Amino acid sequence: MTKIKNKNYQRENRTDGNHTRALLIKHAGIMFAEHGYQAISSKDICWAASVTPASVNYHFGSKEGLYHEVLMEAERVISSSASFEQLTSPSISAKDALAGFLYNRFYDTIVHSGAWQYQLLIREAFMPSGVAEAFEENVIRPRFIIIKEVVARHLGMVPEDPKVQEALIACLTISSPWSVKPELLKKNMPAIYSCSVEDQAKRLTEFCMAGIATYIKHDAKS
Structure with missing residues (x-):
C-alpha cells in the first residue's frame, strides 16, 4: 500500500451493491483533488472505499475511466x-x-x-x-x-x-x-x-x- 492511504483517510464501512460506484467516485474525487491523478492508484481508491481491488476496473474500465466520471460529477455539482x-x-x-x-x-x-x-x-x-x-x-x-x-x-x-x-x-x-x-x-x-x-x-x-x-x-x- 502506498503512503497516500496513511494520510487521514478514513475507510468506509463495507458497503456492497449499488453504493459501490458512488463510493468510488466520492473517494477518488477527494484523493485526486488533493494529490493529483498520477499520485493515486486504483488500489488506493478501493482501499479508501472498502471495496475489492478490482472494483475500479469493473465499474469504470480503468482508473482513467473513473477519473473522467469524477470530473463529470465535479462539473455537474x-x-x-x-x-x-x-x-x-x-x-x-x-x-x-x-x-x-x-x-x-x-x-x-x-x-x-x-x-x-x-x-x-x-x-x-x-x-x-x-x-x-x-x-x-x-x-x-x-x-x-x-x-x-x-x-x-x-x-x-x-x-x-x-x-x-x-x-x-x-x-x-x-x-x-x-x-x-x-x-x-x-x-x-x-x-x-x-x-x-x-x-x-x-x-x-x-x-x-x-x-x-x-x-x-x-x-x-x-
Missing part, C-alpha cells in the same frame, strides 16, 4: 447553480447575465468552501492530468466559449481581444482561495467570515464588474 441558461438568454443584457452568473458562482463556491469538486477542477485547469482531453474539449471548452462571448459583448470587443480573456480569467479565478485553501482565509483574513455569504458574493461580483467597467471606460477614451 459546480454547474448546477451557475446559470448557464441565463448567459445565453436573448432577453437579458450581457452585463446582467454576466453579473448573475458571477454572483451564483461566487455564492456556490463560498457555500461549498473547500469542496473536492472545486479543488479538482482547479487542479485540472492549472496542473493538467494529461488524461482529460475529451472532458476539456466536450465540457470545459464550450462553457468557456459561452462566458467569453458574454464578456466580449459586455465590453464591446471581440472574444479574441486580450482584455476579454484577461477579464474572464480574473473573474473565474478570484474565488480560488475559497476552493483550494479556505483554512488559510479563516486564519489570515477572519474578517471575511464576519459577513454573510450573500454579502461576500455580492462584493466579489461588484469587484469584478467594476474592473470590467474600467476596461470599457479606458477603451472609450482611447
Whole structure:
C-alpha cells in the first residue's frame, strides 16, 4: 500500500451493491483533488472505499475511466447553480447575465468552501492530468466559449481581444482561495467570515464588474 492511504483517510464501512460506484467516485474525487491523478492508484481508491481491488476496473474500465466520471460529477455539482441558461438568454443584457452568473458562482463556491469538486477542477485547469482531453474539449471548452462571448459583448470587443480573456480569467479565478485553501482565509483574513455569504458574493461580483467597467471606460477614451 502506498503512503497516500496513511494520510487521514478514513475507510468506509463495507458497503456492497449499488453504493459501490458512488463510493468510488466520492473517494477518488477527494484523493485526486488533493494529490493529483498520477499520485493515486486504483488500489488506493478501493482501499479508501472498502471495496475489492478490482472494483475500479469493473465499474469504470480503468482508473482513467473513473477519473473522467469524477470530473463529470465535479462539473455537474459546480454547474448546477451557475446559470448557464441565463448567459445565453436573448432577453437579458450581457452585463446582467454576466453579473448573475458571477454572483451564483461566487455564492456556490463560498457555500461549498473547500469542496473536492472545486479543488479538482482547479487542479485540472492549472496542473493538467494529461488524461482529460475529451472532458476539456466536450465540457470545459464550450462553457468557456459561452462566458467569453458574454464578456466580449459586455465590453464591446471581440472574444479574441486580450482584455476579454484577461477579464474572464480574473473573474473565474478570484474565488480560488475559497476552493483550494479556505483554512488559510479563516486564519489570515477572519474578517471575511464576519459577513454573510450573500454579502461576500455580492462584493466579489461588484469587484469584478467594476474592473470590467474600467476596461470599457479606458477603451472609450482611447
